[in-house]
Amino acid sequence: MLNFLLRRILAGLATLLVALFLMFLLVDAAIDPLQDLQESTAPNKAQLIAARIELLNLDTNVVIRFFQWFGNLLTGDMGVAWRSMQPVTDLLAHAIGSTLQLVTAATILSLVIGVTVGIVSALRQYSGFDYGIIFLSFLLYSLPSFWVAVLLKQWAAIGFNDFLKDPVISWTVIAAIALIAGVFWSLAVGGRAARRWQVFGIAFAATFGMFAYLQLSGWWERPQIGPLLLLILAGGSAVAIAAVFAGLHNRRAMWTGLTTVGVGLALYLPMQVVFDSIDPNNWIIFGFALVAMAVGFLIGRLYGGPDWGISARTGAAVAFITGGLIYIDQVMQVWPPYFRALSGRPIPTFGDRTPGLGGNYWVGVLDAFTHLLLPTATLVLIAFAAYTRYSRSSMLEVMSQDYIRTARAKGLPERAVVVRHGFRNTLIPLATIVPIDIITLIGGAVITEAVFARPGMGQLFVRSLGDAEIEPVMGYLLITATLAIIANIVADIVYASIDPRIRLDA
Amino acid sequence: MSTSTSPETPPPVDKVENAIELQDVVGLSQGQIVRRRFFRHKGALVGLAVLGATIVLALTSVGFGPIPGWWMWTGYETGNPMSNPGGAPTLSVFPPAWGDHPFGQDEIGRDIFARVMHGVQTSLMVMFVIGIVAGVIGVLVGSVAGYFRGGRDTALMRFTDLVITVPTIVIGAVIGKLSGQISAPIFAISLGLILWTTLSRLVRGEFLALREREFVDAARVAGASSRRIIFKHILPNAVGTIIVSTTLLMSSAILLETALSYLGFGIQPPEISLGQMIQQYQQAFSTRPWLFWWPGIFIVIIALSVNFIGDGLRDAFDPRQKRIPSERRMAKAMAQDASVARTGLSPLPQQAGHTNNPTGGFGL
Numbered sequence: 110m111l112n113f114l115l116r117r118i119l120a121g122l123a124t125l126l127v128a129l130f131l132m133f134l135l136v137d138a139a140i141d142p143l144q145d146l147q148e149s150t151a152p153n154k155a156q157l158i159a160a161r162i163e164l165l166n167l168d169t170n171v172v173i174r175f176f177q178w179f180g181n182l183l184t185g186d187m188g189v190a191w192r193s194m195q196p197v198t199d200l201l202a203h204a205i206g207s208t209l210q211l212v213t214a215a216t217i218l219s220l221v222i223g224v225t226v227g228i229v230s231a232l233r234q235y236s237g238f239d240y241g242i243i244f245l246s247f248l249l250y251s252l253p254s255f256w257v258a259v260l261l262k263q264w265a266a267i268g269f270n271d272f273l274k275d276p277v278i279s280w281t282v283i284a285a286i287a288l289i290a291g292v293f294w295s296l297a298v299g300g301r302a303a304r305r306w307q308v309f310g311i312a313f314a315a316t317f318g319m320f321a322y323l324q325l326s327g328w329w330e331r332p333q334i335g336p337l338l339l340l341i342l343a344g345g346s347a348v349a350i351a352a353v354f355a356g357l358h359n360r361r362a363m364w365t366g367l368t369t370v371g372v373g374l375a376l377y378l379p380m381q382v383v384f385d386s387i388d389p390n391n392w393i394i395f396g397f398a399l400v401a402m403a404v405g406f407l408i409g410r411l412y413g414g415p416d417w418g419i420s421a422r423t424g425a426a427v428a429f430i431t432g433g434l435i436y437i438d439q440v441m442q443v444w445p446p447y448f449r450a451l452s453g454r455p456i457p458t459f460g461d462r463t464p465g466l467g468g469n470y471w472v473g474v475l476d477a478f479t480h481l482l483l484p485t486a487t488l489v490l491i492a493f494a495a496y497t498r499y500s501r502s503s504m505l506e507v508m509s510q511d512y513i514r515t516a517r518a519k520g521l522p523e524r525a526v527v528v529r530h531g532f533r534n535t536l537i538p539l540a541t542i543v544p545i546d547i548i549t550l551i552g553g554a555v556i557t558e559a560v561f562a563r564p565g566m567g568q569l570f571v572r573s574l575g576d577a578e579i580e581p582v583m584g585y586l587l588i589t590a591t592l593a594i595i596a597n598i599v600a601d602i603v604y605a606s607i608d609p610r611i612r613l614d615a
Numbered sequence: 616m617s618t619s620t621s622p623e624t625p626p627p628v629d630k631v632e633n634a635i636e637l638q639d640v641v642g643l644s645q646g647q648i649v650r651r652r653f654f655r656h657k658g659a660l661v662g663l664a665v666l667g668a669t670i671v672l673a674l675t676s677v678g679f680g681p682i683p684g685w686w687m688w689t690g691y692e693t694g695n696p697m698s699n700p701g702g703a704p705t706l707s708v709f710p711p712a713w714g715d716h717p718f719g720q721d722e723i724g725r726d727i728f729a730r731v732m733h734g735v736q737t738s739l740m741v742m743f744v745i746g747i748v749a750g751v752i753g754v755l756v757g758s759v760a761g762y763f764r765g766g767r768d769t770a771l772m773r774f775t776d777l778v779i780t781v782p783t784i785v786i787g788a789v790i791g792k793l794s795g796q797i798s799a800p801i802f803a804i805s806l807g808l809i810l811w812t813t814l815s816r817l818v819r820g821e822f823l824a825l826r827e828r829e830f831v832d833a834a835r836v837a838g839a840s841s842r843r844i845i846f847k848h849i850l851p852n853a854v855g856t857i858i859v860s861t862t863l864l865m866s867s868a869i870l871l872e873t874a875l876s877y878l879g880f881g882i883q884p885p886e887i888s889l890g891q892m893i894q895q896y897q898q899a900f901s902t903r904p905w906l907f908w909w910p911g912i913f914i915v916i917i918a919l920s921v922n923f924i925g926d927g928l929r930d931a932f933d934p935r936q937k938r939i940p941s942e943r944r945m946a947k948a949m950a951q952d953a954s955v956a957r958t959g960l961s962p963l964p965q966q967a968g969h970t971n972n973p974t975g976g977f978g979l
Contacts, residue, residue: 124773128780132789139793247658247926251918253870255877256893256911263900552782556874571878574788582789590780597776 117601121594125587126179132586133175133579140577142167142191165191178583187587188580190573197584200569205588207461208565211557212550214481215488220543222489223496228532229297230497231504238296242497249494254553258487258560262458266483270454276329278320287317331445334438336377343370343431350426355419356524365409365420366427372404373431384439389470394436401432440478443471455479459562484557492550499542500535507534540603544596551589649855652931659927662920669916673735676728688716690729690887697724704905719905721896731909734889737882738869738917741803745868748807750861753814758845758853760815761822772819775812783809787871791880799882803872810868814860821853855932862925866918873914889914 142165146158162168166177181188187197230242272278291313295305323329334342347366355362387393405428409421448455450466457463461480466472507513508531516526555567562568566585573581643651653659678684688695697720699705704727705714718727760771778786786809794805825831826849834848850857873890875881882888889910896906 120773124777124780128777131777132781132786135786135789135793139789247919247922248915251866251870251915251922253873253877253890253893253911253914253918255874255890256914259893259897259900259907260911548782552784555782555784555788556878559878570785571788574792575879586781586785589782589785593780593782 114598114602117598121598125590125594128590129179129583129587130175132590133178133583134171136574136579136582136586137171137174140574140579140582142577142579144577178580182587187584190576190578190581192576192578197580200581201566201584201588204564204566204569207563208551208554208558208567210461210477210481211484211488211554211563211565212547214485215492215550216543216547218485219489219492219496223493224500224535224539226493227497227500228504228535231501231508232527233297233299234505236296236299238299241296242501246494246497249490250498252491254487254491255556255560257490258484258557261483261487262560265486266456266458269456273329273448273455274453276324278324283317283320283324286320287313290316332441333444334434334441336374339377339431339434339438340370340374343373343427343434346430347423347427350430351423353524354528355423356522359416359419361412361414361417362409362420362423365405365412365424368408368412369405369424369427370431372408373401373428373435377435380435381439397436398429398432401428404428440471440474443468443475447472447475456482458483461563461565480563484554484561484563487557487560488550488553491553492546495546496539499539503538504531504535507531510534537604537608540607541600544600544603545593548589548593548596551592649931653927656927656930658923659930662923662927665916666920666924669735669913669920670739673732673739677732677736679736686729686732688726688729690726690733691885693723693725695720695724695726703903718909719903721903721906722899727906727909730887730892731889731913733887734892734910735913735917737799737886737888738872738914741799741806741872741882741888742865742869742917742921744800744803745807745810745872746861746865748804749811749814749864749868750857752808753811753861754818754850754857756811757815757818758822758850761819762826762841762845762849764823768819771815775815778809778812783871784874787875788878788880791875796883799886799888802882806868806871806875810864810871814857814864817856817860818853821856822849825849825852855928859925859929859932862921862928866921866925869914869918869921 143158143161146154146161149157151157166174169177178188185198187201189196190200226242230239233239291309294312295309298308299305300308344367347370348363351357351359351363351366357363402425405424405426406421407424408428409419409424410417412420414420447468450468451457451463457480461477462473463476463480466476468476508527513526513530516530517523521530551566554565555571557563558565558567559571566588569581570585573579573585674684676684676686677689695716699716699719704717704719706717716726716728718731720726721730756771756775760768787806790805790809791802794802822845831844831848834844839848872881873888873893876888876890877894879894882891884891892910893907896903896910900907
């Protein structure tokens with residue numbers, strides 16, 4: 110293992126060096142830093158050109174300039190962007206954070222939604238739901254992301270802002286939304302006609318009731334989760350997690366989930382005080398999340414039984430969700446002042462923060478969230494299609510294997526066959542695709558950031574390439590190439606760790 | 616599976632299980648099977664028809680190169696009087712009318728229909744050139760690496776890793792900035808030079824598996840040269856993978872080209888590209904939305920139809936692909952079979968056990 114890692118890292122460093130060298134040559138050939146001067150009509154044109162050649166060292170051979178750049182890089186100096194004379198390290202430091210936020214949010218969301226939809230679609234192969242999802246994923250796959258981004262920016266942002274100014278949905282629209290939700294769920298759950306109608310009715314009533322509640326209670330003006338919604342959402346997810354991953358017959362897992370939700374509810378009011386009395390930051394919140402998951406794990410352990418591991422995992426997952434809901438509730442509580450501060454147009458179409466907003470940690474989180482909303486939606490729409498297709502075909506492949514037949518033959522309930530034998534093996538090919546896909550997403554962020562003017566790495570790259578500044582471009586390339594090499598190594602390690610048939614040392 | 620009988624009456628059990636499939640392929644060559652399966656794929660057929668119509672429309676309307684088309688504008692004339700206030704599209708469905716400027720005009724009076732058609736031509740040209748260049752390089756690199764293995768394999772695959780290290784859009788932007796100003800075909804060729812990596816990896820995998828097969832040994836024993844074995848014996852067996860992934864590559868190529876042109880690193884004016892049009896006109900979205908709609912819709916149409924054709928080809932070339940008959944067809948076959956069984960013609964009445972869906976997974 111260590112041997113493998115060492116070999117791969119050395120090979121990766123060599124690849125990185127050669128890739129950077131080739132890219133340096135290419136970028137140098139592509140840009141022309143003298144263009145604006147050559148087109149100018151200044152009387153001292155020749156002098157200016159000479160000064161710039163002097164500044165950028167353009168007389169020196171490009172190979173020598175690469176090694177000068179590389180030598181400086183080894184001492185931690187990435188050069189300066191010569192138009193603004195800002196050090197590249199400073200430029201990158203800010204940009205990386207912005208891009209990471211975007212790519213992380215998009216990856217997690219599209220993975221969760223895409224894999225779930227893909228698996229359900231595979232389980233309902235050749236049904237109306239399946240065909241619908243296939244068509245949808247094809248359509249999303251064929252959409253140019255910059256076009257979607259501009260559409261979202263011009264329609265969704267402006268439309269949603271207009272809606273928030275006067276948050277009333279007409280009852281016909283609510284009924285239409287509920288109708289669509291009913292059809293979606295009845296197709297997704299499937300089964301015989303009677304069951305479909307039943308599911309349709311439940312989904313229709315639930316969606317209609319939810320929107321009616323949101324409207325009548327003035328939720329859109331003052332969004333919050335509150336104890337009642339917390340009970341419904343957390344309780345619902347506890348039952349769902351226990352039912353899917355442990356089965357309804359596993360009473361201990363079910364009770365673990367419900368107890369965890371109970372603990373979360375009991376802590377709802379005390380947590381308000383705690384959050385108000387401390388000055389939180391992301392690390393403290395992360396610590397809270399870990400503590401919550403530990404508590405959930407412990408609850409599951411205490412319920413004991415021969416199969417306590419599954420209860421403990423259920424507890425941890427439910428605790429994470431409950432804690433997350435309490436956190437979101439806390440963020441939502443600053444919505445009314447935030448809404449007023451932005452004079453009633455809270456969904457922005459550019460940037461990654463509102464300049465000069467001020468406010469405490471929660472306002473900052475809400476502000477970052479509203480800025481993330483549209484760019485993330487753009488990236489998710491496209492990545493979702495890819496993950497749906499991967500997980501659907503992978504699940505179809507797995508479900509036709511002999512060991513699935515064996516699992517069925519020995520009388521396992523269908524849930525256990527799908528979750529324990531099917532789902533787990535579906536994840537193996539996905540685990541190798543995801544790290545590499547993150548690189549594609551970082552590439553995709555180039556377009557999204559350009560459209561939404563988020564000051565991230567992609568934006569930095571596009572601007573510097575357009576402005577003929579080689580140092581920031583090389584800084585960007587250094588970071589993406591390093592990430593790509595790391596992602597490939599991680600993919601190999603993950604593959605070996607979840608599939609015991611693969612040996613890295615061989 | 617069945618103990619029956621003469622070749623004229625096919626065994627009833629098979630008939631229920633996947634007879635519909637088997638019946639379709641009896642006595643057909645590989646090429647015929649592929650063609651049949653492809654033409655059965657409705658999405659692929661629609662995609663093919665739409666793509667063909669788009670190509671014909673784009674080529675005939677504004678002409679190609681020196682040949683003039685039937686459309687009255689070229690898309691370069693400025694200062695045309697606005698047919699509708701603000702240059703709104705004259706296209707209408709009720710009553711059906713084409714008008715002078717069906718897709719509208721921009722702020723200096725240029726005809727958007729002609730511009731979109733020029734853009735479609737550019738995008739299609741770029742797509743096909745990228746497909747050919749990347750396809751040829753990918754096949755060559757993959758087959759040499761997979762067939763010879765050893766040092767050549769290592770060297771070529773390290774080179775592939777090198778190209779993969781940088782996201783395509785990034786390397787494409789640099790190359791586009793280098794070649795986009797020169798001309799669209801050069802831009803397309805240079806994009807093809809970086810997009811072959813996925814294909815080469817797939818082809819290498821196919822070659823690694825196929826080179827161990829008996830027919831390759833037989834060819835070698837008969838004295839065939841490596842070149843002959845690669846091109847005459849192995850490549851025809853890998854053609855499915857190659858065609859399918861080249862098609863999918865072409866659909867991503869058109870998105871890449873438009874995205875780069877959008878970012879300003881692709882096709883430069885006066886040449887017209889769909890992505891470049893979207894970039895030019897995005898500021899006008901609130902006042903002249905049609906400037907923005909039409910180029911985008913044509914990108915989606917082309918990419919979607921190519922994707923569907925690719926999916927149809929994948930289904931057609933995948934030998935494991937089994938078409939599951941619809942419930943109605945299944946029930947019909949079962950009923951037929953049962954009636955046959957009742958009349959005593961079939962020796963095997965217990966067909967119910969064989970109706971299990973082999974891919975499984977229905978319901979919970």
